[in-house]
Amino acid sequence: MLEVENLQVVYNNAIEAVRNASLTVGVGGMTALLGANGAGKTTLLKAISGVLYPEDGSIRDGLIKFEGHDLTSLAPDEIVRLGIAHVPEGRRLFIELTVEENLVVGGHIAERADVARRLEEIYALFPRIKDKRAVLSGYLSGGEQQMVAIGRALMTNPRLLMLDEPSLGIAPLMAQAIYAAVERLCRDNGLTVLLVEQNAQLALDASRQAYVLENGRVVLDGTSDELKRNEDVCEFYLGLGAKGDRRSMREVKHYKRRKRWLS
Amino acid sequence: MLNAYIAHTIGVHTGLGFWGLVPVVIAVSLLLGLLIEFVLIRPMIGEPTISIVMMTVGLAVFIRSLVVLVWGAAPLEFSASPGDIVLSLGPVRLYLAQAIAIGLLLAIMAGFAVFYRYTRSGIAMRAAANDETVALLMGIDVRRIYALAWVLAASTAGLAGLLISTIYELGPDMSAFGLRGFPATILGGLDAVGGSAAGGFIIGILENLGEGYVGRGLKEIIGFVIILVVLMIRPFGLFGTRNVERV
Incomplete structure (x- = not known):
């Protein structure tokens, strides 16, 4: 479904964050991307969704292909329209907007009639945030914010969902609930997930396949069970x-x- | 200001009345706004806000000089003004043009409030202002949103120019009004739709009282004196929202 070939990403024309990374994400299920801080995981996700340029990053070399489309030359909104949604690290909600408005922003590219239906789907998936739909999202707890962030990305109706550290700064029980919801989406809706995670145990338990990144390079890959051993x-x-x-x-x-x- | 001059020229040549000029002014401002956005603002996306502000200040000076060059420095009489009819509301006496200005202000304010709260473009605009990168991740074409914001601002400013030139007179000194609108916005709160309007009323009343009771010349500076005080006590303005922060 998604193929990254020999990707090289450079910040400020000087700092190499990803070097010669190649990975393949198959249809369905979860693929995990592990690695220490600064290994290039987040940069890789940003390269895929086309938002390197606000941080003076650029793709030097390599290919990113999603179902035959070359993503390296597309604008971020065109990439979203192809069916890739990216939940950024640290949730990054629009904190001055209410929960429901955040979700509506996610539905920006959808048909007007679909927005109401999808809102209901999101509220069914995360009942906790339904009661808080009119609350300013900046006031929610970390776990609830993560639910809104994932819901907001799901509003774009993606086929590939990229999660950047969904368990960051969240109570373990909350993290488990979020993982359970995402796993349910994979199973029932055929969603494909590319997961970046520091919590290797959590990620390897949930995923089918995993890559380990270090210093911008893929150093290890295999099925999650293989990696666990x-x-x-x-x-x-x-x-x-x-x-x-x-x-x-x-x-x-x-x-x-x-x-x-x-x- | 440029819009008002263009409106004046159109008014003189076609004999359109005030109400006929309103849509013309909006259309002209839209086009000018789009042109300026495309030529000057778009290449500035991603630059620090202060550079963009400096650029628009420079543009204002340029336009002012351009106007003097084309239309001359002498004030012009606006023939298309709604007239010198005086409306009496109890003890308050208003020129018709002033009443129209207040009415349009309320209509535009209500329009913006509805736009920002309920339409998808309005919500997307607030989202883009809140976090540009994430707005991109949600599939919002941020450049288009900027263009839309710029065009809305330009047409509102054009309309304001027309109103000012019918109430006062049409001259190069008009550009000072833009400068006087700035304290009103700060006082009301940069992010409050109705805030700037309320701030404008407060500043306007204080300007005239200050000039009457304290002394001439205070009119131009009293607004800035007030925002100095406001920024010390309520940095987010009278009606602006505080930073959203979890406690």
Whole structure:
């Protein structure tokens, strides 16, 4: 469905954030993108949805193809119309607008008649925000804001939903509820999800396939089950020793703690 | 101001009355607004707000000089004014043109309030003002929204120019009105639709009282004195919203 080939992204013509990254997202199910801070995960999502230029970023090289369309030359609103919705990191709601107005903005490209119907679908998916539809969205709790952010993206009627750290700063129970809702969408509506997540356990449990990014490069990929058994993933992302038991960092020499995937 | 001069010329040549000129002025302002947006504002998207403001200030100086060059510096009589009829509402006496100005103000204000609250373009405009990048992610063509905002502002300003020139006179000094509208907006709150109108009334009354009781020359500066005080006590204006913040 989505293919990224040898993508290179540069900020300010100087800083290379993504280098030679390639990945494929198949139709249906969830694909996870893991990696430490600054690995280039968010940049990759921004490159796909075409919003690098407000931050002086640009695509130097490589291809992004979505169902045969080349996305690298399209404007952000054209990419949304193709069926890709991006929930940005940190929710980024329109805080001066009410919950319902936020959702209506998401329905900007939809037909007028569809907006009311989709609003009801979103409220059915996240009943918590229905009671708060007239509240200024900036006053909601983190979890509720994330629900509005996902709902707002779903209003564009996407086939590919890109979630950037949906569990960031949210109570674990809330995060589970949000994941459950997204998984239900994948199963029932055939939605495809590209997930960026720091919480590797949560992401690997939910996803079918995963990529690990480090320093802008894809260093590891495979099915989520394979990655969960991978020794390095266990040690560096799940906090488990090779044998599956917890390991104290005191026993590791400090220069060995940080692992480089590629030399 | 340019619009008012163009309206004057059209009025003189075609003999249109005041009401005939209203749609003409709006149309001319729309076109001029679009032209300026396309040529000058669009390349500035993404630049800091202050550069855009400076650019429009420069443009205002340019237009002022252009007007003097074409129409001359002497004030012109507006033949198409609604007339010198005086309306009496109890103790208050108004020229017809002033009453029309107040009526149009209320109509435009109500129009904008409805537009921002209920139409999809209005909500999208507020969203784009709130967070431009995310508005792009929602499939909003932000450039088109900017153009729309610019055109709306231009046609409102054009209408204001026509009203001012019928109430006062048509001269190059008119451009000072734009400067005097600025404290009104700050006082009312930059993001409050009715706020600027209420701010305008307050400033207008204080300007005239200040000139009458304190001294000549105060009229031009009292607005700025007031916003100095307002910015200290209520930085978001009388009717503006505070920053939305979770507590």
